Amino acid sequence: xxxxxNAVQQTxxxxxxxxxxxxxxxxxxxxxWRFTPKAxxxxxxxxxxxxxxLAWETSLPAGVTLTEVSAEAAxxxxxxxxxxxVAVLAAKHSGTAMRLHIPAEADLREPVVxxxxxxxxxxxxxxxxLIEVGxxxxxxxxxxxxxxxxxxxxxxxxxxxxxxxxxxxxxEWDDEAVHAGHVSTRLGRDARMRSIVVSLGGIVRxxxxxxxxxxxxxxxxxxxxxxxxxxxxxxxxxxxxxQPHCRSNVVYKGALAGDKAHAVWIGDVIIRADAVGxxxxxxxxxxxxxxxxxxxxxxxxxIQTGDVVGAGHASATGRFDDEQLFYLQARGIPxxxxxxxxxxxxxxxxxxxxxxxxxxxxxxxSIDGQLATLDDGADAEMIAAYETVFSELVxxxxx
Amino acid sequence: xxxxxxxxxxxxxxxxxxxxxDHGDIVVIRQGxxxxxxxxxxxHAEVPLSEGDIADGSIxxxxxxxxxxxxxxxxxxxxxxxxxxxYPTTIGQDPAGQPVVTIDLTAPSIP
Numbered sequence: 001x002x003x004x005x006n007a008v009q010q011t012x013x014x015x016x017x018x019x020x021x022x023x024x025x026x027x028x029x030x031x032x033w034r035f036t037p038k039a040x041x042x043x044x045x046x047x048x049x050x051x052x053x054l055a056w057e058t059s060l061p062a063g064v065t066l067t068e069v070s071a072e073a074a075x076x077x078x079x080x081x082x083x084x085x086v087a088v089l090a091a092k093h094s095g096t097a098m099r100l101h102i103p104a105e106a107d108l109r110e111p112v113v114x115x116x117x118x119x120x121x122x123x124x125x126x127x128x129x130l131i132e133v134g135x136x137x138x139x140x141x142x143x144x145x146x147x148x149x150x151x152x153x154x155x156x157x158x159x160x161x162x163x164x165x166x167x168x169x170x171x172e173w174d175d176e177a178v179h180a181g182h183v184s185t186r187l188g189r190d191a192r193m194r195s196i197v198v199s200l201g202g203i204v205r206x207x208x209x210x211x212x213x214x215x216x217x218x219x220x221x222x223x224x225x226x227x228x229x230x231x232x233x234x235x236x237x238x239x240x241x242x243q244p245h246c247r248s249n250v251v252y253k254g255a256l257a258g259d260k261a262h263a264v265w266i267g268d269v270i271i272r273a274d275a276v277g278x279x280x281x282x283x284x285x286x287x288x289x290x291x292x293x294x295x296x297x298x299x300x301x302x303i304q305t306g307d308v309v310g311a312g313h314a315s316a317t318g319r320f321d322d323e324q325l326f327y328l329q330a331r332g333i334p335x336x337x338x339x340x341x342x343x344x345x346x347x348x349x350x351x352x353x354x355x356x357x358x359x360x361x362x363x364x365x366s367i368d369g370q371l372a373t374l375d376d377g378a379d380a381e382m383i384a385a386y387e388t389v390f391s392e393l394v395x396x397x398x399x
Numbered sequence: 400x401x402x403x404x405x406x407x408x409x410x411x412x413x414x415x416x417x418x419x420x421d422h423g424d425i426v427v428i429r430q431g432x433x434x435x436x437x438x439x440x441x442x443h444a445e446v447p448l449s450e451g452d453i454a455d456g457s458i459x460x461x462x463x464x465x466x467x468x469x470x471x472x473x474x475x476x477x478x479x480x481x482x483x484x485x486y487p488t489t490i491g492q493d494p495a496g497q498p499v500v501t502i503d504l505t506a507p508s509i510p
Binding site for chain 1: 423424440444445446447481
């Protein structure tokens with residue numbers, strides 16, 4: 001069952017281990033670290049404990065439990081091991097792990113909400129989270145990160161057979177925050193997960209890995225990010241098709257605005273030799289709104305069998321289309337409003353899949369806030385007037 | 400620390416020295432009686448300039464070859480097009496009469 005021995009050497013898979021000795025301090029010449037500003041993440045490379053904590057605030061529907069377990073128990077229950085130095089240090093130094101359990105066959109009407117707030121900028125916080133979704137359960141979990149801290153985390157997610165999980169991770173950190181995390185997911189037989197990662201602030205490096213315990217799994221990995229001046233938002237995805245007849249679809253969209261705004265997206269997909277019937281696609285689109293921004297986008301496919309339904313990847317990075325702007329201006333829409341319309345349209349197909357009007361509105365407000373910094377001397381009242389007109393148009397068209 | 404002080408004698412001629420400060424890593428190069436201080440990262444990619452060679456009043460990033468002027472931080476050509484930050488340095492004397500270099504970290508060339 002699972003992976004069979006073959007002569008092809010794995011190159012994208014990387015080392016997975018709970019042993020700190022397997023992960024040296026990054027020099028920056030490693031492929032997985034070469035886009036990352038090492039200076040910002042330096043405190044998270046130190047093998048030292050810290051009693052820093054994030055402030056937790058949760059909303060748990062009936063039946064869902066959140067308990068503290070020992071780090072050893074969490075490691076034993078974890079379906080995957082850490083993939084880099086920060087994640088392994090988080091597992092080692094978190095002390096205890098938080099275990100969020102959704103019982104089998106639960107059908108949650110309300111989302112599980114976990115708000116994590118950094119209270120002490122510059123303080124190192126190690127976190128370990130274990131999420132277990134019981135078989136045939138259906139749940140939405142929202143993890144919101146805000147405030148400031150140097151946060152290193154390792155999260156493992158186990159989706160049981162036939163279960164369905166929507167996992168929304170919001171990074172709405174303050175500018176001084178630094179967040180490096182690894183979320184390791186395993187999908188059971190016919191399990192479904194939709195992961196939505198939205199990064200709007202701080203210096204963030206998130207690694208999302210997915211693999212499968214049995215055939216039939218379906219992973220949808222969506223992302224939206226907006227990098228402002230001086231920010232670094234890095235998202236790395238690794239989908240390992242180690243079982244036949246599984247599906248994955250990765251769609252990440254990012255906008256960048258401001259000098260030295262930097263976004264990195266690396267999408268790695270492996271199709272192992274016996275993963276016949278795999279259906280996988282990944283795409284990343286980046287919109288550069290000003291000079292001085294930089295987007296690095298690298299999709300990688302490692303394919304060991306051609307007996308698949310489909311395997312593809314796409315990456316496009318471009319600036320705001322002058323023709324679209326002209327079209328809108330020729331119809332009397334001033335350029336700040338036109339910019340908002342185009343950026344909202346750009347993010348819409350990812351953000352609207354979150355499934356919570358409240359969170360979607362929160363995200364679009366934050367994006368509007370970032371866009372407002374680009375308006376030089378533009379009339380705020382004028383923009384607000386157009387907003388009203390357009391939102392009424394949208395409301396009446398979907399009614 | 401807003402300034403960084405080191406003895407002139409500790410700096411070898413034309414050899415980059417890295418200083419780790421609160422403002423990040425700085426590469427310091429002495430050429431005779433002049434001392435230059437630049438931010439120790441190429442403006443094009445995450446590569447320390449201190450690992451490169453010094454020639455013709457510039458330091459070269461070893462990975463893709465852009466050369467940065469030691470006085471102004473401006474790149475010679477692609478792939479880098481943005482300058483690196485430089486810091487003003489002054490040479491004075493310590494109480495023992497030895498020449499010391501003071502690097503003012505509060506006055507970067509690019510705020």
